[in-house]
Amino acid sequence: MDTVSVIKNRILHLCGERNISINKLANICGLPPSSIKNILYGKSHNPKILTLKMICDGLEITLKEFFDTEEFENLEQEIK
Numbered sequence: 001m002d003t004v005s006v007i008k009n010r011i012l013h014l015c016g017e018r019n020i021s022i023n024k025l026a027n028i029c030g031l032p033p034s035s036i037k038n039i040l041y042g043k044s045h046n047p048k049i050l051t052l053k054m055i056c057d058g059l060e061i062t063l064k065e066f067f068d069t070e071e072f073e074n075l076e077q078e079i080k
Contacts, residue, residue: 003078006071007047008040014059014066029058 001009015025022040026033031054038044039051049063056066 001071001075003075004039004042004045004047006069006075007052008042009071010066010069011036011040011055014061018059025055025058029054031055031058 011025015022020028022036023033026036029036031051035044035051036055039047052066053063056063059066
């Protein structure tokens with residue numbers, strides 16, 4: 001699985017845990033819904049770290065907590 005797919009899955013998982021919609025997430029993060037939807041629907045091939053930080057802030061987690069999953073640890077190398 002590629003990095004962007006893992007990011008997408010992580011966002012969806014965290015929203016599911018908290019029972020919040022993408023629109024509600026955007027609202028609490030201070031981001032336009034399109035910013036999050038672009039990540040989720042594959043239009044953003046390289047999400048900015050600032051966008052991810054704002055998502056983490058809205059979810060009340062750290063970037064470390066966001067990336068501290070088995071899926072991120074097992075990513076294949078992007079440069080081949």
